[in-house]
Amino acid sequence: MDLGISGKVALVTGAGRGIGAEICRTLAADGARIAVNDFFQERAEAAAAEIRSAGGDAIGVAADVTDLASIEAAVSRVESELGPVDILVNNAGIPATTTQDAVPSTGGFFPASSREDWDRTMGLITYGVLNCSRAVIGGMQERRWGRIVNVISDAGRIGEPRLVAYSMAKAGVIGFSKALAKESGRFAVTVNCVSPATTVTDATREWIEKQGEAIMRGYPLAKGLGRLGQPSDIASAVAFLSSARAEWITGQVLSVNGGYSMAS
Numbered sequence: 545m546d547l548g549i550s551g552k553v554a555l556v557t558g559a560g561r562g563i564g565a566e567i568c569r570t571l572a573a574d575g576a577r578i579a580v581n582d583f584f585q586e587r588a589e590a591a592a593a594e595i596r597s598a599g600g601d602a603i604g605v606a607a608d609v610t611d612l613a614s615i616e617a618a619v620s621r622v623e624s625e626l627g628p629v630d631i632l633v634n635n636a637g638i639p640a641t642t643t644q645d646a647v648p649s650t651g652g653f654f655p656a657s658s659r660e661d662w663d664r665t666m667g668l669i670t671y672g673v674l675n676c677s678r679a680v681i682g683g684m685q686e687r688r689w690g691r692i693v694n695v696i697s698d699a700g701r702i703g704e705p706r707l708v709a710y711s712m713a714k715a716g717v718i719g720f721s722k723a724l725a726k727e728s729g730r731f732a733v734t735v736n737c738v739s740p741a742t743t744v745t746d747a748t749r750e751w752i753e754k755q756g757e758a759i760m761r762g763y764p765l766a767k768g769l770g771r772l773g774q775p776s777d778i779a780s781a782v783a784f785l786s787s788a789r790a791e792w793i794t795g796q797v798l799s800v801n802g803g804y805s806m807a808s
C-alpha cells in the first residue's frame with residue numbers, strides 16, 4: 545500500500561534508538577525525509593546515517609524536547625535543511641539517563657516517588673509534546689496538511705502500578721491530542737495517538753528478561769506468535785496514521801499491544 549508520504553518531511557523525537565529509530569526507518573522506506581531527534585547527538589547522528597546508508601534522506605537533530613528554545617532551533621534547522629515539517633511523531637517519553645549506557649528506571653511505588661521523579665516525567669512527556677507540537681502546528685495549519693502522532697502507552701489508558709506519574713502524563717497526552725485534533729480539523733491536520741504496551745527495546749529488555757515467561761501470559765497474541773511487541777509493530781501503526789491514507793482519522797487512540805488491554 546502506497547502511504548502517499550514520499551517527499552514529506554517527518555520529525556521523530558527520541559528517535560536515536562528503540563521505537564523512534566524504527567519509526568524513522570519505516571517512514572524513510574516510504575520515501576519520507578527524516579529528521580531524527582534525540583537528546584544524545586551521537587544517537588541521532590548514527591540513526592540518520594543508517595537511513596542514509598540504506599538510500600534514504602535523513603539528518604540528525606540533537607535537542608532536548610523539554611526545552612522549547614532548543615526545539616524551536618531544531619525545527620528551524622529541519623526547515624532549512626529538509627523543508628517544513630509535515631509529520632511530527634512525539635515519541636520521546638522515557639527520560640534520558642545521564643549516560644548513554646544506563647537503563648532508565650522502571651520506577652518504584654508511588655509513595656516512594658519524589659517531586660524530582662514527577663518533574664522529570666511530566667517535563668518529558670507533557671512539555672515535550674507541548675513544545676514540539678507548538679513548534680510545528682502553525683506551519684501545518686497554514687499549509688493545510690499535517691500529521692501529529694503521539695506515542696503514548698497503555699499505562700495512560702488503564703494505569704500501571706509503579707508507573708503512576710507516567711500513567712498520568714501519558715493519559716494527559718490523550719486529552720491534548722483530542723483537543724488539538726478538534727482545533728486542527730478545519731486545517732486538514734490530524735492528531736492521533738499510538739499506544740504501545742510492553743515492547744522490546746533497550747529501555748525495557750532487562751526488565752522483560754527479569755519477568756521471565758510469565759510476562760507472555762498478559763498478551764493474548766503472545767501465545768499465538770510466541771513473542772512480545774517489537775518496535776516494528778508500533779512503527780507500522782505510526783506510519784499508517786502519518787500517511788495520506790489516514791486523512792479521515794483524527795483524535796483517536798490506537799493500542800498496539802498484542803491484546804494486552806482492550807480499552808475502548
Ligand SMILES: NC(=O)c1ccc[n+]([C@@H]2O[C@H](COP(=O)([O-])OP(=O)(O)OC[C@H]3O[C@@H](n4cnc5c(N)ncnc54)[C@H](O)[C@@H]3O)[C@@H](O)[C@H]2O)c1
Nearest residue numbers: 558562563582583608609635637640697741742743745747
Ligand atoms: N518500550 C516499551 O515497552 C514502551 C511501552 C509503552 C510505551 N512506550 C513509549 O514508546 C516511546 C519510545 O520508547 P522506547 O522504549 O523506544 O525508549 P528508548 O529509551 O529506547 O528510546 C527513547 C529515546 O528517547 C531519547 N530521549 C529521552 N529524553 C529525551 C529528550 N528530553 N529529548 C529528546 N530525546 C530524548 C533517549 O535518549 C532515547 O534514545 C516512549 O514514549 C515510551 O513511553 C514504550
